[in-house]
Amino acid sequence: MSRVGKYPVVVPSGVTVNLNGQDLSVKGKLGEKALRVADDIGVRVEGDKLWVEPRNETKRARMMWGTTRAIVANMVKGVSEGFTINLDINGVGYRAAAQGQVLNLQLGYSHDINYQVPQGVTIKTEKPTSISVTGSDKQVVGQVAAEIRAFRGPEPYKGKGVKYSTETILRKEGKKK
Incomplete structure (x- = not known):
């Protein structure tokens, strides 16, 4: 189980997150970032939190789980703080x-x-x-x-x-x- 992936990404105020299928875009005061999430990974938005979870139990899905969560967290921090x-x-x-x-x-x-x-x-x-x-x-x-x-x-x-x-x-x- 991923130690990084199981925690949610907290979205601060002033940052908007748009999820369209597997395309995730984050917009804040310092710019806009976009990411195409791997098919093995599911992303869902609940209020001001972003959850990343594997869709199946394959080795690739478990590898990409923590990686995707870290990339998404860096995107959110980058557009809000830099x-x-x-x-x-x-x-x-x-x-x-x-x-x-x-x-x-x-x-x-x-x-x-x-x-x-x-x-x-x-x-x-x-x-x-x-x-x-x-x-x-x-x-x-x-x-x-x-x-x-x-x-x-x-x-x-x-x-x-x-x-x-x-x-x-x-x-x-x-x-x-």
């Missing part, structure tokens, strides 16, 4: 600047990196050494943050590079005489 990932930049001369839909990164290479930000994602740089990635789609926000981090991942000796603000870098001891 998702944010914060990145920190460490290193002498390493900095970032957001100009419209382009993020300019100086990460110790011989050239600047201009990262084109996809639609639906906003990037803010409060300080030159901190980046905030915000959007309504959890997968896209995580992918953008991972791509920015991949330009210069943190190294274990001095901790230089781009890292998630919640990430802890395991530091290594340097050379000994």
Whole structure:
């Protein structure tokens, strides 16, 4: 039995859920998301709660049960609150600047990196050494943050590079005489 799937998804006020057969659409203040639910899974709306349940006891239905419930919960949270990932930049001369839909990164290479930000994602740089990635789609926000981090991942000796603000870098001891 799915530990995730058996709990309902609570729909906050200001979010509307439309269910048309297997097509589920969620609309809120931050946008609109749509999902085609697998045929093995049934979704029903009761008041301000969304219930996800398997239609049969096949292995695929049990696998998709928790997955579908998690995706639906992320859709509801995304259109109501949104998702944010914060990145920190460490290193002498390493900095970032957001100009419209382009993020300019100086990460110790011989050239600047201009990262084109996809639609639906906003990037803010409060300080030159901190980046905030915000959007309504959890997968896209995580992918953008991972791509920015991949330009210069943190190294274990001095901790230089781009890292998630919640990430802890395991530091290594340097050379000994």
